[in-house]
Amino acid sequence: MRSNFCQRMVRHPIFDQAAVIVIVINAVLIGVELSHGSPEITFIQQSIILFFVVELIIRFLGRESYKEYFTDGWNYFDIFIVTVSLIPEAAVSGADVSVLRALRVLRVFRALRAIEELRLITTVLLKSIKSLVYSGALFFIFMYVYAVVGVSMFRNPSYAVSPNAELNPTQPDPYGDLGEAMFSLFRILTGEDWTDLRYNLLQVHSDLSGWVTFYHVSWMVVSGFLLINLVVGAVINNYDKAIEEAHKQDEDRKAEMARREEEDD
Structure with missing residues (x-):
């Protein structure tokens, strides 16, 4: 008891x-x-x-x-x-x-x-783990494919630090290997001077200017809009479900409290 x-x-x-x-x-x-x-x-x-x-x-x-x-x-x-x-x-x-x-x-x-609001958000994130794992796997697949394409097309030992700089072989080639290529793609996703990265590549690969532009713009569209929105959509969907469950639990709790008060009386 x-x-x-x-x-x-x-x-x-x-x-x-x-x-x-x-x-x-x-x-x-x-x-x-x-x-x-x-x-x-x-x-x-x-x-x-x-x-x-x-x-x-x-x-x-x-x-x-x-x-x-x-x-x-x-x-x-x-x-x-x-x-x-x-x-x-x-x-x-x-x-x-x-x-x-x-x-x-x-x-x-x-x-x-x-705090109820924080508890709800935490619950949503926990319920979204499965969806986030699959979304992350899809994101990694796209990044891997783009990285392989980037290394195959744009690898060059000489790389300009800025659009007006001389070619500097001491700087890492953004597409020199798979790891550098994936890091460069992540950099593009965050929006950190990705246009400078494109301009620098155009100096080295002037014969591939169209492909350089298409490659970077398409990656921005795929990663920054489609894949990120896929993750956001999964979280919002679970948020709606969590809200419904929270309302149902609140109603059940109120009904249970009313029943106990009647029993106490």
């Missing part, structure tokens, strides 16, 4: 609001402590850890059953974060203490569970 007191606490909106406030305070103090450490801040940090432990226990006791608690993946996330947060507090000396204390920043990730 679970604790009625803990159940009432978990259901109360102030409980979640208090958790969010403590998480925000903790995040601010982690940054402040890096530059202005003091015994007072350390004490507050330790008090926050104690709050997190008590909160974890209350959430556990506030569920109807053990099964209900452990079927929620966010509870595993909380247990992991709180457990990791306790490790640096237990370490008092040694060369690795500073490394362990860096783990305290993981507490900030508790905001992903405490």
